[in-house]
Amino acid sequence: MVKKMSLDWSPWSLGKHNHVFVKFAVSLLLMGLAFRLFFSDSISISPVAEIPLLERTEAPENTIPVPLLERTEAPEAMITVTTPAPETTIPVTTLAPETTISVTTPASLATPEIGDHRPSKEKCDIFTGDWIPNPSGPAYTNETCHVIEGHQNCMSNGRPDSGYLYWKWNPRGCELPSFSAERFLELMRHKSWAFIGDSISRNHVQSLLCILSKVEKAVEVYHDKEYKSKRWHFPSSNFSLSVIWSPFLVQAITFEDNNGVATSEIQLYLDKLDKKWTDQYQSFDYIVISGGKWFLKTAIYYENNTIVGCHYCPGKNLTEMGFEYGYRKALQRVLNFIVTSSQKELVVWRTSTPDHFENGDWSNGGTCNRTEPFKDGEIDMNDVDIVLRNVELEEYAKAVAALGSDEEMKIKLLDTTRLSLLRPDGHPGPYRYPNPFAGSKGSAVQNDCLHWCLPGPIDSWNDLVMELVINS
Incomplete structure (x- = not known):
């Protein structure tokens, strides 16, 4: 039967004498047919959708075209790229061939300067801002800094609370880095600064000296003879x-005298600048200058060496001009003088500082016993401080306008008025002197x-x- 099937299947006729040869040929044919059928089945067992190849696109220099993954239910289908390199391969599961993203390589990233101190935000x-808690506290203490004058050394004088030390000024909408003593001294190598003004300027200089003392x-x-004008040098x-x-x-x-007790009216020459600072003006690279509260004192005004009026001088038969004038x-x-000077130093005009006397003023028992900052809107400036501030802003604006397009000459505004208004807790109060309540009961403090x-808000x-001078 097998022979018959083989003969019927074979395409030609064979003799009996070729029986062995026929068997051999049929076996070869059957094996070939089986091999062909098996190979055909092996490539068509289960059809699979083809994965389209991504077209090669021209990528910008220093960028890598990376397919963007479609969002799938499996969160592990997301790709995280940390430090891409041109040869980097990223395994993906579900590709969208038509969508690509460009990842910038490190070669094209802008590298900030070492020690860059600028805020990261715009x-x-x-x-304009708020005082926020600062758990780290001040940059120095009255033990680490030895240039604090006795009237401002509140802790040594016995102030019992310390909460006023743990606040930091925080502008709204941007970050204000803390002062870097190391960077300041490095950038100010071979430079000179001057603070010109009254006792608040001296207060400010002491604060700066204390912060810089962490480095040197x-x-x-x-x-000078009265120890009111001073100069310091940082050798390194x-x-x-x-x-x-x-x-x-x-x-x-x-x-x-030093306690503000006057024996006569101040003689004020409004059209003549004080030579104590103008004679040194051109020797400085940076100047912080300010005025303010001294103009509230009783004074007789001179212009062209002639009395033109006064401020608060009853009984003198003089025209009352007011402190604003x-x-x-x-x-x-x-x-x-600053605008027309040929010197090209940078000048910072600091606005005046409000006081926080309550239930009186300096001379009649005013106090300041608060222990926390005000929040914005909880306090308003008094009429005197408003007048001082308006004069400062108006005259400063005129000076800036007079500069025109002169980019070499610079003057900037350090507006400390409103942020200082929010800190009634930062003053010495009764701790202007050591142990103010150690005396007999009922004695005036x-x-x-x-x-x-x-240390403190200043x-x-x-x-x-x-930020204003170095980082801007």
Whole structure:
């Protein structure tokens, strides 16, 4: 039967004498047919949809075209790329061939400078913000800094609370880095700074000296007879820092002691600048200058060496001009000098500082016993501070307009008024002197609600200076 099937299947006829040969040929044919059938089945067992190949596209220099994964139910289908390189391969599960993204390689990334101190966010108004808790506390203490004057050394004088040390100024919409003493001294190598003004300027300089002392202690190289004007030197960077006592910025003859007790009216020459600072002006690279509260004192005004009026001088038969007139005239003279000077130093005008006397003022028992900052909207400036601030902003705007397009000459505004208004807790108060309540009961205690404890809120002014002058 098998023979018959083989003969019937075979395409030609064979003789009996070729029986063995026929069997051999049939076997070969059957084996070939089986091999062909088996191979055909092996390539068509289960049809699979083809995975289309991604077209090769021209990629920009230093970029890698990476297929963007479609969102699937399995979260592990996401791709995380950390440090891509041109030869990097990324396994994917579900590809969308028509969608690609470009990943920038490290070669095209902008590398910030070492020690870059600038905020990561966009620029904003650094003078509008809030005081926020700062658990790390101040950058120095009254034990690590030895240039704090006794009137501002609140902890040594016995102030019992310390909460006022744990706040930081935080502008809205951007970050304000803390002052970097190392970077400041490095950038100010062979440079000189001067703070010109009244006792608040001296207060500010002491704060800066204390922060810089973390890196290097300054050497005092000069002081005047009353120790009100001083100069310090930092040998490692050849940086010098000066404070010049000039509370009116214009020429003045005063008749009062260190406690502010006057025996006669101040003689104020509104059209003559104080030579104590103008004679040194061109020797400085950076200047922080300010005025303010001294113009509230009783004064007789001179212009062209002639009395033109006064501020608060009853019984003198003089025209009452008011402190606003005297302050505006003085600022106009000061700012005009700065604008027209051939020297190209950078000048920072600092606005005046509000006080926080309650239930009186400096001379009649005013106090400041608060222990926390105000929040925005909880306090308003008094009429006097509003007038001072308006004069400053108006005259500063005129000075900037007068500069025109002169890019070499620069003047900037350090607006410390409103942020200082929110810190009634930062003043020495009764702790202007050591152990103020150690005396007999009922004795009057003098409160200082104008100057600032060190360390204290005024330290944040240096963060602002760093941002305004160094980082801008």
